Amino acid sequence: MKLLYNRARDFFNTIQSKIAFYPTLFAIFGFVLSLVMVAIEETGASQSLQKIMPQLMLEDGDTALTVMSTCVGGIISMMVFSFSMVMLLLSQASSNFSPRILPGLISNKGHQVILGIYLATIIYTIFTLFSIEPDDAQYTLPGIAILVAISLTIICLGCFIYFIHNISESIQINTILDKIYHGSRDRLIEAIKEEGKTTQEPFDYNNWYSYSISSSGYFQNVSIQNLCEFCESENTLLYIAKPKGFFVLQNEIFFYSKKELDDDQIETILSNINFSRSELVEDNYILAFKQITEIAVKAMSPGINDPGTAINAIDYLTELFSYRLSKNDNSLHQHKNKTYVELAVVTFEQLLYNCMASLRTYCKHDPIIIQKLIYMLRYLSVQEMCKDSYKTTIENEIQALIADSKNALNNKHDNNMITNLIN
16 A cells, blocks of 8 residues: 555656646646536526626627637637747746756746646636527526636636736746755755754665666655655665665666565565656755756856856855755664664765866856855855864865966956955
8 A cells, every 4th residue: 555655646746747737637627617517507597697697698699609719719829828938938948047947947836827727718618618509598598607718718817917927037047046046945954954863873884785776767755754664664774875866777776775675675665765757956955056056057158158147046056055064964864763764965075066166167267256156165164064074175175266267367467366365
């Protein structure tokens, strides 16, 4: 039963991020609503409403057909325009910022819900049209169903206005950076809180049994609670050798167990681990560092030349690194006051190097960006950190940045400004 639950949860998490998920649900709702309204009309509800509020009822079938056809045509036009705007947004974000941010934009629930409302209204109106005849008299028209279709059309107009407002903000770089930042910050804070529950030393897994996976994919998420309960029942310990967000190759060692496991036990462990072909910041805070770094690097490319965007990206990186200073370079998880599972993590040294290596390589020719990076590293060096080695790592990156900037900048005045800033 637990295996089925985990499979169902993984499937739901995968399809929920697809752009067609909510539109499909709304389309089904529109079809079901049309069937419900047909059943209501058979009870004579429209005739009752006509006696109470005759001004809301249409006079003949031709008028009803004209109104409903106009509603369908208008909504289809709005939907085509909205889909075109979404595709334009994704294309522009990919070319100007980074292809890595597309999954976050595609999974925008606001855009999906609006497109779903369009589809639901179109499907409902089309099926309602089937019950209208041109020569129907007022007392035989499905009046309530027509009123619902008109009301849904008005709602679509409001959604269209909101969509234009929302889409114009979604493409702004500050909005994109802010969304990436908050998703990563919340996930990082959660990881820091989980880490504070244990002070045990990391596992020594050198003599443990190693196991691999049969198919490749990104290590996206893991059910820690289920794994801890499994380890408790089987009297073993687990070490997952790949950090979240890393691509795990087929037949590559993925986890270690202190106790030898059979095929059923291995299947149980893997059923609590989610692999995917895409990555989300909400599941892995490391991805935010990659995305923001790529945005800064892309902004400094010769075809774009946007140092302002690079400066904004570095500001968000500074905030995220300041949170990362409070996290240790391990991830131990307890159950009933005993540590059962350890996950490999990207160390602070690796994370800072990966970001700074790209920034140094592609931004070293711009003295303003160099100064901004020095400000970032100096700010981080004076913050509270959980390990003294972090400060040494920061100082090493400062020296590497200075060396690259001196080789790239030929202007003596620029070099003097950077030297004065460091001093």
